[in-house]
Amino acid sequence: MPKIVDHDQRRADVVSATWRLIARDGIEGATMREIAAEAGFANGALKPYFGSKEHLLAFAFEHVFHETNKRIDTATGINTGLAALRVFCHEVLPLDEEKESEARIVIGFWQRALGDTSKSALHERSMELWRERILVHLRDARAAGETFSTVSDEDFAGILMNMLLGAQISVALAPGTSTRLQLISQLEAMLNLLQTPQT
Incomplete structure (x- = not known):
């Protein structure tokens, strides 16, 4: 049976990871790759939710x-x-x-x-x-x-x-x-x- 993904929770996890990275490393340190790693996801897993870093920053x-x-x-x-x-x-x-x-x-x-x-x-x-x-x-x-x-x-x-x-x-x-x-x-x-x- 396929795993059910809570998309709202995943977005919240990504935003929380973005907060932590910006607070720790500044906005330039918050790359999509680093955000995905901080959130515990593969890099490509962010694409369905945030097509770009700019989209993610606006959402954050x-x-x-x-x-x-x-x-x-x-x-x-x-x-x-x-x-x-x-x-x-x-x-x-x-x-x-x-x-x-x-x-x-x-x-x-x-x-x-x-x-x-x-x-x-x-x-x-x-x-x-x-x-x-x-x-x-x-x-x-x-x-x-x-x-x-x-x-x-x-x-x-x-x-x-x-x-x-x-x-x-x-x-x-x-x-x-x-x-x-x-x-x-x-x-x-x-x-x-x-x-x-x-x-």
């Missing part, structure tokens, strides 16, 4: 984004306003090994997206979803009387996005310059600006 980015959003949803729970915004930021900031690995994967994807319009568009759509999510939390916070800043919610969302993405770069490329406690302290400093009455 989408998977990271999806998994991060699932984690955010779970952690947010019933929180709204600033509490929900803080949870969102803690799940995006590279505050543990898993999120540091995600940052290295994302940076590798950015490198490819610079010369690939489809990857650039994928990144833009993903970041727009995050901006919209941040804006919902900021508007809820303002409606609940939690914020007093004269900075518009749209401007603050942009500032916060730049801080989150910049933190991913800092931790991935210069890990000694931004500790986890420093990142949390910087985030709290930003959120305190929203809560300070301005004259």
